[in-house]
Amino acid sequence: MSRSILKISLLLLLVSMTACVSAPKKDLALERVRDDLNKLTSNPELAGYATVAVGEAERAVRTAEQATGKDYYRGHLVYMADRRIQIAKAMAEREQQGQALREQQNIQSQMLIKSSQLEASQARLEAERARMLVATTNEEAERAREEKELAQQEQAESERAAELASQEAQQARKLAQSRASEADFARREANLASQQINSLTRQLENLQLRQTESGVVVTLGDVLFKSGETNLAEGAQTSLAEVVELLQTEPSKKIRVEGHTDSSGEAATNAELSQKRADAVRQALIDLGIDGDRITSKGMGQDFPIASNADEAGRARNRRVDVILLDN
Amino acid sequence: MKFILIIAALLVLSACATVKIGPDATVLAENAIALATKAGGDEFAPTEMRFAREKLASANTSIEKQKYEVTIYLIEESEINSELAIEKSRAAKARREVNELRKSNEMLEVKLQETFGDDFK
Numbered sequence: 001m002s003r004s005i006l007k008i009s010l011l012l013l014l015v016s017m018t019a020c021v022s023a024p025k026k027d028l029a030l031e032r033v034r035d036d037l038n039k040l041t042s043n044p045e046l047a048g049y050a051t052v053a054v055g056e057a058e059r060a061v062r063t064a065e066q067a068t069g070k071d072y073y074r075g076h077l078v079y080m081a082d083r084r085i086q087i088a089k090a091m092a093e094r095e096q097q098g099q100a101l102r103e104q105q106n107i108q109s110q111m112l113i114k115s116s117q118l119e120a121s122q123a124r125l126e127a128e129r130a131r132m133l134v135a136t137t138n139e140e141a142e143r144a145r146e147e148k149e150l151a152q153q154e155q156a157e158s159e160r161a162a163e164l165a166s167q168e169a170q171q172a173r174k175l176a177q178s179r180a181s182e183a184d185f186a187r188r189e190a191n192l193a194s195q196q197i198n199s200l201t202r203q204l205e206n207l208q209l210r211q212t213e214s215g216v217v218v219t220l221g222d223v224l225f226k227s228g229e230t231n232l233a234e235g236a237q238t239s240l241a242e243v244v245e246l247l248q249t250e251p252s253k254k255i256r257v258e259g260h261t262d263s264s265g266e267a268a269t270n271a272e273l274s275q276k277r278a279d280a281v282r283q284a285l286i287d288l289g290i291d292g293d294r295i296t297s298k299g300m301g302q303d304f305p306i307a308s309n310a311d312e313a314g315r316a317r318n319r320r321v322d323v324i325l326l327d328n
Numbered sequence: 329m330k331f332i333l334i335i336a337a338l339l340v341l342s343a344c345a346t347v348k349i350g351p352d353a354t355v356l357a358e359n360a361i362a363l364a365t366k367a368g369g370d371e372f373a374p375t376e377m378r379f380a381r382e383k384l385a386s387a388n389t390s391i392e393k394q395k396y397e398v399t400i401y402l403i404e405e406s407e408i409n410s411e412l413a414i415e416k417s418r419a420a421k422a423r424r425e426v427n428e429l430r431k432s433n434e435m436l437e438v439k440l441q442e443t444f445g446d447d448f449k
Contacts, residue, residue: 076401083408090415097422104429111436118444 027074030064033081037061040089050091057084116209130194137190141183148176215253215327218243219306219320220281230276232284240281243323244288250325255290257282257297258322260304262315267302275299281321353391357384357403360410369413372420380409 037057040046061084064077155172208219220243224236232240247255259274259281278297286292307314361380369377383406390399440448 072398072401076405079405080408083405083412087408087412087415090412090419094415094419094422097419097426100426101422101429104426104433108429108433108436111433111440114448115440115444118447122444 027078029075029078033064033078033085034061036082036085040085040092046089046092046096049093049095050088053084053088053091057081057088060084112211116211127194130190134187134190134194137187141187144183145180148180151176212324214256214324216325218246218323218325220323221316221320224281224321225277228273230273230280232280237284237288240284240288244285244290247285247290247323247325251291253294254326255285255295256324256326257285257295258304258324259297259299260306260318260320260322261302262318263302263305263309264315271299271301273299274301277321281323285323353399354384354387354403357387357406357410360407364410364413364417367414368417368421369410371417373413373416376409376413376416380406380413383409 040057041054060077060081064074064081067074067077152173208221210217210219220239224232224239226233257278259276259278261270261274263270275298278299282295282297285295302309302318305314305318306320307317309315309318357380361377361384364373364377364380383402387399387402387406390396390402437448
């Protein structure tokens with residue numbers, strides 16, 4: 001009797017030992033998960049994205065593959081691995097879309113740059129047309145003068161021929177003179193119009209203009225300041241005079257002056273430097289006749305580059321002062 | 329002999345030792361569902377949201393039945409579905425943003441071509 005009880009208890013012991021330790025067998029769900037992971041890692045479109053999450057998925061699959069124990073425990077690990085793969089895939093897709101977003105932003109700015117260049121060249125064409133118009137007007141005025149001279153000669157002849165008509169001739173001369181001054185006036189007006197168009201064209205050619213959401217941005221390159229200095233360099237006044245000319249065309253709009261630096265040096269120093277430079281440009285604009293109430297200045301530091309800080313050409317573009325003619 | 333029997337029986341019972349869990353064990357899974365909802369999960373990942381809620385409901389049932397080990401798995405499975413719903417929503421939003429910008433760029437291109445003609449290319 002006691003022997004049989006011992007046997008039963010040994011059997012129970014064996015059962016208890018195997019209860020949580022069943023040898024891993026061929027598991028279709030696990031194979032499918034491994035397959036899904038391979039598909040994700042070999043997808044050329046998603047390669048290189050979300051590498052950390054892909055690594056976690058890889059670890060989860062390996063944990064499931066090496067697991068021993070109850071079926072539902074291993075089932076749980078397979079389930080978790082499957083979800084980890086889906087998470088890695090979603091993250092990779094999001095990063096891929098981020099790349100696509102940057103490309104579209106790039107396309108947009110290329111189009112805006114191209115359109116502002118075309119606008120400038122159209123302004124040039126208009127100026128050319130105005131010049132031609134002035135030339136035509138001059139020719140017409142010349143012709144009118146010649147005709148009047150002829151008329152005067154004829155009148156003089158008729159004066160000599162008939163002294164009786166002298167009064168009439170005098171009147172005709174007065175009339176001719178008044179017509180001559182009208183032609184002169186028209187010529188001066190045409191000249192003035194052509195000068196205005198010329199000066200607008202010059203502004204568009206010399207200044208780097210960008211249209212942004214907040215308004216027209218004039219970028220002053222790194223010629224304004226010597227390295228590390230906060231006082232305006234010699235010759236900067238000339239560049240600023242052109243900016244002032246442009247700013248005065250919209251006297252009702254507010255102006256923001258932003259200082260920017262490249263990323264070399266300490267961020268705090270750059271922030272301070274950019275503030276001082278923005279202040280200096282603001283003061284210079286006020287000295288050149290812009291109303292101080294219209295202008296605010298701000299040092300933006302190194303955080304808003306427009307080009308790469310990796311090479312000198314890019315850094316030179318990043319060292320700049322933006323003068324923004326605010327839309328509202 | 330009776331003694332050996334009791335020991336053996338105890339061994340069987342403890343072979344897959346259960347883990348006691350507190351009454352607030354499901355709080356993290358509930359929080360995860362709230363975060364996923366806020367991220368737009370119901371719009372962008374409705375299946376994963378349903379899984380997260382079903383697993384949480386099953387976890388609550390198995391707590392009542394005192395099946396604590398299974399409860400832990402169910403909570404983890406609910407949480408990971410919320411996490412997946414968040415990532416899927418983010419990916420969908422990013423895709424939407426790209427599509428909108430692409431569309432607006434196409435419209436801009438058409439407009440600029442109308443304005444400048446063949447010069448703009």
